[in-house]
Structures are given as structure tokens and as C-alpha cells.
Amino acid sequence: MKFRAFKIAIRYLLSFKGSTFIISFISFLGIVISTAGILLTNGVFEGFQDNLRIKLLGSMPNIILTYIGDNSKTDIPKVLKLLEKNNDIKLFSYFKIYHGAIQRGSYISAVNIDAMDFNNKKNLGFFSDKIKGTLDKKGVILGSDLAAMLGASLGDYVSIISPVGIQTPFGYMPKVQNLPVVGTLHSGIFDIDYSTVLMDNDLADKLFVNNPPTRVVEINLKNPFEASAFAKSLKPMVGDKFVITTWIDMNKPLFEALQTEERGIFFVLTLMIVVASFNITSLLFIKVKEKLRDIAIFRVYGEPKSFIMAIVLIQGFLLSFIGFLVGVALSFALEFFINKFKLIHVQKSIYLMSYVPVSISFKDILEVFLLVMFLSMLAGFIPSFYAVRENIVRILRND
Amino acid sequence: MTESVVELKNVSKRYKDTVVFENLNISVKKGEFVGIMGPSGCGKSTTLHIIGGIDNPTEGEVYIMGVKHTDEKKIAKLRRKYISFIFQFYYLLEDFNVLENVALFGDMKKSLELLKFLRLEHRLHHKPYELSGGEQQRVAIARALVREPQILIADEPTGNLDYKESKKIFSLLKSLNKESNITIIVATHNEELKPFFDRIIYLG
Numbered sequence: 001m002k003f004r005a006f007k008i009a010i011r012y013l014l015s016f017k018g019s020t021f022i023i024s025f026i027s028f029l030g031i032v033i034s035t036a037g038i039l040l041t042n043g044v045f046e047g048f049q050d051n052l053r054i055k056l057l058g059s060m061p062n063i064i065l066t067y068i069g070d071n072s073k074t075d076i077p078k079v080l081k082l083l084e085k086n087n088d089i090k091l092f093s094y095f096k097i098y099h100g101a102i103q104r105g106s107y108i109s110a111v112n113i114d115a116m117d118f119n120n121k122k123n124l125g126f127f128s129d130k131i132k133g134t135l136d137k138k139g140v141i142l143g144s145d146l147a148a149m150l151g152a153s154l155g156d157y158v159s160i161i162s163p164v165g166i167q168t169p170f171g172y173m174p175k176v177q178n179l180p181v182v183g184t185l186h187s188g189i190f191d192i193d194y195s196t197v198l199m200d201n202d203l204a205d206k207l208f209v210n211n212p213p214t215r216v217v218e219i220n221l222k223n224p225f226e227a228s229a230f231a232k233s234l235k236p237m238v239g240d241k242f243v244i245t246t247w248i249d250m251n252k253p254l255f256e257a258l259q260t261e262e263r264g265i266f267f268v269l270t271l272m273i274v275v276a277s278f279n280i281t282s283l284l285f286i287k288v289k290e291k292l293r294d295i296a297i298f299r300v301y302g303e304p305k306s307f308i309m310a311i312v313l314i315q316g317f318l319l320s321f322i323g324f325l326v327g328v329a330l331s332f333a334l335e336f337f338i339n340k341f342k343l344i345h346v347q348k349s350i351y352l353m354s355y356v357p358v359s360i361s362f363k364d365i366l367e368v369f370l371l372v373m374f375l376s377m378l379a380g381f382i383p384s385f386y387a388v389r390e391n392i393v394r395i396l397r398n399d
Numbered sequence: 400m401t402e403s404v405v406e407l408k409n410v411s412k413r414y415k416d417t418v419v420f421e422n423l424n425i426s427v428k429k430g431e432f433v434g435i436m437g438p439s440g441c442g443k444s445t446t447l448h449i450i451g452g453i454d455n456p457t458e459g460e461v462y463i464m465g466v467k468h469t470d471e472k473k474i475a476k477l478r479r480k481y482i483s484f485i486f487q488f489y490y491l492l493e494d495f496n497v498l499e500n501v502a503l504f505g506d507m508k509k510s511l512e513l514l515k516f517l518r519l520e521h522r523l524h525h526k527p528y529e530l531s532g533g534e535q536q537r538v539a540i541a542r543a544l545v546r547e548p549q550i551l552i553a554d555e556p557t558g559n560l561d562y563k564e565s566k567k568i569f570s571l572l573k574s575l576n577k578e579s580n581i582t583i584i585v586a587t588h589n590e591e592l593k594p595f596f597d598r599i600i601y602l603g
């Protein structure tokens with residue numbers, strides 16, 4: 001019975017007469033445009049988030065262990081040894097962070113001094129491939145934006161100020177040391193490039209002699225998306241002497257905000273499909289009106305009401321389904337063009353990327369599919385009830 | 400004694416203030432070829448609609464193959480299996496060709512056989528509007544017979560046809576009645592067709 005209903009529904013759908021054709025086309029177009037609209041908008045959000053994740057992962061460590069114990073000389077080497085043996089780790093580095101200031105000419109700015117072992121580039125861990133210049137132990141490496149702001153180039157001298165420097169009868173006085181710029185750091189993250197200075201351990205320890213540093217171990221994993229699970233497994237090994245933070249924790253508010261925005265826009269765009277479904281309801285009403293005599297004949301021949309309703313519902317379903325398929329195809333075509341010609345430009349200094357790629361996900365397609373199918377069924381229900389409610393004799397007598 | 404396939408007991412039909420008929424009693428036996436005759440407006444079509452279970456009486460009881468008219472689901476099932484209709488205006492499905500118009504209501508092989516029997520094999524893939532009135536009515540007859548009904552209800556089946564074509568249609572119905580023992584109830588106002596009927600019920 002269902003196949004027969006399907007056959008009849010297809011024939012009725014393809015029977016275009018005057019205004020029915022225009023309304024069918026508008027209804028179809030409504031589904032196509034709303035499907036493509038939702039998929040593309042979500043694709044922009046997904047693309048933006050994916051790209052942001054990649055940029056963030058490329059410019060920040062996956063896991064940070066911050067030491068909070070009081071015996072760093074024994075605790076930290078123990079942990080570093082443990083990390084060396086772990087196969088999931090791509091690279092790691094240990095360094096101390098001092099808080100100080102930098103001055104060149106009349107410009108002065110607060111900075112983080114990352115003190116590391118300049119003997120080997122590998123010791124710079126995550127920063128190792130982001131440095132332009134040399135690892136001269138007698139000089140400093142400035143964040144690229146900081147260097148630009150200070151107007152400092154390679155070989156220029158800058159003053160590094162330790163706030164708690166020399167002890168005098170009046171208390172601690174800042175200690176200042178002029179050091180040459182031997183390199184610049186290009187992490188891609190404005191916060192880091194604007195406020196970070198890299199120095200060799202020995203030089204920093206002497207300059208910041210009375211300043212207690214924050215000791216951190218930064219880890220990059222072979223699979224950054226396993227950071228949460230890895231952090232969990234790390235916890236019993238490092239004990240309570242380290243605070244473990246993953247890149248996911250650090251960026252949680254940002255991604256949550258983006259997700260909320262994506263959901264909000266998805267909801268608003270859903271209204272487009274609702275409006276398109278109204279068109280389908282109108283179309284099906286007209287089709288039912290046109291075919292009332294046929295409906296009466298089917299009922300005279302004892303076809304159950306469910307058969308008549310199926311004919312109407314299948315028409316709505318087919319129109320929506322084909323509209324959905326064309327909408328998906330259109331959105332993929334637009335995705336290709338937008339990505340090929342990099343059509344969505346954004347300011348790199350703010351968004352870490354110069355253009356936003358579109359990335360349509362299977363999850364989005366499935367969500368839109370379910371939504372379109374649900375709404376098309378809903379749109380077909382009222383006309384289908386109307387189709388079976390009409391009195392057979394009245395239809396035949398009026399014909 | 401042959402069983403009654405249709406029984407109308409004290410049936411009345413009224414539309415608001417208009418009385419179509421009152422206290423109508425009809426009993427049709429299996430295999431009968433019954434004619435319902437009377438002037439226009441006497442309620443011939445309404446009677447057929449009630450006999451076929453597509454309309455309900457205002458008063459009285461109707462039994463179709465032993466099922467009371469109030470049991471709508473069972474009556475619809477009876478219509479699907481045992482009762483077929485032929486109308487004056489044929490009511491063929493415009494979007495389907497001749498063969499589909501018949502096969503949609505039954506088996507494809509049987510449809511082809513019937514259309515061949517009704518001399519429509521050259522029209523199988525034509526749309527209804529491409530056929531003459533007589534041809535359209537023969538398609539409607541094929542549609543009515545494809546389910547091998549036990550009761551055939553025909554409302555003015557030759558109302559739109561000339562006498563020659565009407566006679567052909569009635570001869571066909573008569574032969575079906577004799578050969579397949581189908582109960583046929585026909586409403587007509589054409590007095591010339593009276594000889595075909597086993598029995599005539601006059602209304603009005």
C-alpha cells in the first residue's frame with residue numbers, strides 16, 4: 001500500500017498546473033535556501049573554531065604544570081625524568097617565570113621574564129621553532145610585538161628591571177641591567193608576543209635574585225585533543241605539588257561563548273525552515289483541493305484514511321527531502337568557493353587568522369536533515385487531515 | 400433461498416428540511432441485476448450511496464453483506480474487497496494513464512486482461528482526456544471489476560452516452576452478471592434499458 005501511495009504522491013507532485021508550479025517551486029526554493037543558509041552559517045562557526053583551535057594549539061602549550069611545592073630542587077627533576085619516559089609527549093620544557101619590567105628610551109612596560117636553559121634550543125620546548133635570532137646567553141629574546149613597540153631590533157640594548165633587586169637601608173631597590181636583543185619570539189598570540197621576554201636561566205637568576213619565580217613545565221602532546229585524559233593520568237604521578245592546566249581549560253570560556261553563539265544563530269536560522277514549511281503547508285492545501293475528486297474515488301474504493309494521509313505526507317516529505325539535498329549540494333559548492341577564494345576576511349591581529357574557512361560538518365547536516373524532515377511532516381499533517389475530513393458524497397456531488 | 404447482500408430497513412434520508420425519501424425498504428439478493436428508476440431528484444443516487452456505504456441514512460438500518468452501516472471501518476473494508484462503483488462522470492484519475500487508472504486499484508495482469516476484454520488495448524497509455532465518453536466509461540468499468548467485486552453499484556453509468564453505446568455497456572454488465580454472478584445495482588432514468596434488469600425498484 002505504501003509503495004502505491006508513494007507512486008501516487010510522486011505523480012501528484014509532478015503534476016504542475018499554473019500557480020501550483022510556482023508555489024511548488026517557491027516552497028522547494030525555501031527549503032534549499034534555508035538548508036544552505038543554516039549549513040553555511042554553522043560551517044563558518046565550525047571553520048572559525050577549528051582554525052582557532054589549530055592556531056591556539058600551534059601557539060600555546062597543551063598542558064602547563066605549575067609548581068606550588070616548596071622543594072623545587074628535588075620535586076622538579078623527578079617530574080622531568082618521568083616526562084622524558086612518556087611516549088605520548090611530543091616535547092616539554094621547564095622554565096621559571098619572573099615578573100619585571102622592560103625599558104627602552106622613555107618607554108617602560110611590565111613583562112614576564114621566562115628564564116630557560118639557552119644551552120640547547122630543545123630546552124625552549126614549545127618556543128623552540130618560534131624564535132628568530134640566536135640563543136646568546138648574554139642577551140634577551142623579545143616577543144615580536146613588544147620589540148616592535150619598543151622599536152628594538154637585533155643588537156639594540158634594552159633595560160630589564162627587577163622590582164626586588166638590591167637591599168638598601170631604605171628597603172629593596174629595583175635592579176637594572178642593560179642587555180642586547182638577540183632574537184624575537186613569534187608565537188602568534190598577542191598576549192605572549194606583547195609581554196614576554198626570554199632569558200637564559202643563569203642571567204635571570206642573578207638579576208632577579210630576590211624575586212621568587214613561578215616554576216612551570218610546559219608539555220606538548222602528540223595528540224593535543226587527548227590533553228584532558230593525559231592530564232588526568234598525570235595527576236597521580238605529580239601529586240599535589242603541581243597545578244595541572246590544559247589548553248582546553250585555558251580556552252574554555254572562549255569556546256563555550258562561541259558554541260552558545262553558534263546555537264543561538266542555529267535557532268534563529270531554524271525559523272527560516274519554519275517559514276519554508278509554511279509554504280509547503282499552503283502548497284499541500286492547494287494540491288489537496290485540486291485532487292479532492294481523486295481522494296473521494298480512493299475512499300469510495302475503500303482505501304483507508306491512512307492511505308490518503310500518506311499520499312499528502314509523502315508529497316511534503318519528497319519536496320523537503322529533495323530541497324534538503326539540493327541545499328546541501330549548494331552549501332558544499334559555496335563552501336568550496338569561499339575557501340578557494342578566501343572570501344571571508346577578518347583582522348589577523350584580533351582573530352589570529354586573516355580569513356575564516358568554512359567547514360560543514362556531518363553533525364550539522366544530520367541536525368538540519370532531522371529538522372527539515374520533522375517540520376515537513378508537521379507541515380503535511382494539517383492538509384492531510386483536511387483531505388480525509390471532507391465528505392465523499394459532497395465532493396462527488398459538487399464535481 | 401438466496402441470501403440478501405443488501406438490506407435497507409425503514410430508511411429515510413433528509414437534508415435539513417428537504418426529505419429525499421422516507422421508510423424505504425429494499426432487499427437485493429446475491430446475483431440479482433436490479434435497476435433503480437425514477438424521475439430526477441427522487442433519490443436514486445442517494446439510495447446507491449447508502450447501499451454502497453459511502454453515505455449514511457438519517458433514520459433506519461442498512462446491512463451490507465450482513466454488516467450494519469454504523470460500523471464504518473468494516474464497511475470501508477467491504478468496499479475495498481467486495482463493492483465497486485461506476486459513476487455517470489467516470490471519475491478517472493487525470494494524472495494517470497488508462498492502464499494505471501485500473502492497475503492502481505488491483506492487479507496489473509488482471510487489469511491488462513480486463514482492458515483487452517473491454518477493447519481498450521490500443522488505449523493503455525492514453526490519458527483519460529484523450530478518450531471518448533464510451534471509452535472512459537469502459538475504463539471505469541475495468542477499474543470497478545479489477546478487484547473482482549461481489550456487488551457492483553452503477554450510478555447512471557450511461558447518462559453521458561448515446562443509446563448505441565449505452566446498450567453496449569448494459570450488455571457488458573448483463574454478461575458480467577450472468578457469467579460471474581455479480582450482484583449489480585444500477586440507477587438509471589433511461590426506460591429503454593429496462594429489459595436488461597431482473598427487477599426494477601421505482602422511487603418517487
